[in-house]
Amino acid sequence: MGSKFKELVRARMAKTNEGWQTAERHVRAQAGGAGGPPPGGGSAQEPWIAELLKQLHLSTTFGMLVGRVPATGAGVNFALAQAQANELATHPVYFAESGSASTTITGDLTAITRDQVSALVRAGAANADEVQMIRSGNYEGTTFSERCESCEGWIWCGDGEHEGACVCGQLYRVSFDAMLGELFSLRGFHCCVDCGVEWKLDPAGAGLDPGRNWNEWQWQCQKCMDITPKTPEQLEAMHPFKRRRYRAMMMGGQQAPL
Numbered sequence: 001m002g003s004k005f006k007e008l009v010r011a012r013m014a015k016t017n018e019g020w021q022t023a024e025r026h027v028r029a030q031a032g033g034a035g036g037p038p039p040g041g042g043s044a045q046e047p048w049i050a051e052l053l054k055q056l057h058l059s060t061t062f063g064m065l066v067g068r069v070p071a072t073g074a075g076v077n078f079a080l081a082q083a084q085a086n087e088l089a090t091h092p093v094y095f096a097e098s099g100s101a102s103t104t105i106t107g108d109l110t111a112i113t114r115d116q117v118s119a120l121v122r123a124g125a126a127n128a129d130e131v132q133m134i135r136s137g138n139y140e141g142t143t144f145s146e147r148c149e150s151c152e153g154w155i156w157c158g159d160g161e162h163e164g165a166c167v168c169g170q171l172y173r174v175s176f177d178a179m180l181g182e183l184f185s186l187r188g189f190h191c192c193v194d195c196g197v198e199w200k201l202d203p204a205g206a207g208l209d210p211g212r213n214w215n216e217w218q219w220q221c222q223k224c225m226d227i228t229p230k231t232p233e234q235l236e237a238m239h240p241f242k243r244r245r246y247r248a249m250m251m252g253g254q255q256a257p258l
């Protein structure tokens, strides 16, 4: 997806209040498919991509995250970490990964090049520079939520793979290929975008929190709705992450009560 395409989708979302997926579908249809094949689409794949998919245990490129390994070192030994960072800065390493495998940690996978990263993005893989990849899965009827990496707002993964944009504008993709252990690092329910309180279907009718939906995947509880900042001063007094989220809500032309 080009940034021009995303711009069109955002413009449509602002105008129509549609969710990311719906707006994207319309823009794609209008462009006559100019936005490229849908992620993981069924177009004929180059053999090396098919092979990489197999190695990463994926059936389509939807769950593939690609990019450049950041030039930062890790570990307790400062000199070693520094050397590692320098090495990555001068000799960039690129990666492709799924929920269960990565070209940079699995010894028998071949390293990929910068050109291959571009080709994979064209083939529907998510570009790590632009898209947050959230890995969820199906586990005994549980659905999960994960934090947005830009504003720390909670995003509900729902019960199927999808793409979207957080209220702050961060693009993300939810792939259903997390390893079981990783699943439990997510929050095990559908929760409020702000405070993380659980959203409950209450069959007894004993006071279901109405709140409001910012979009299909982000619900805000009544309590958080009530403390939505009303003035620029209140906005400025918020935690920077939260401020980022509320500012986007205010500016995004959504139904913010301001």
Ligand SMILES: [Zn+2]
Binding pocket: 148, 149, 150, 151, 152, 153, 166, 167, 168, 169, 170, 245
């Ligand atoms: Zn966000």
Ligand SMILES: [Zn+2]
Binding pocket: 192, 193, 194, 195, 196, 197, 220, 221, 222, 223, 224, 225
């Ligand atoms: Zn809340």
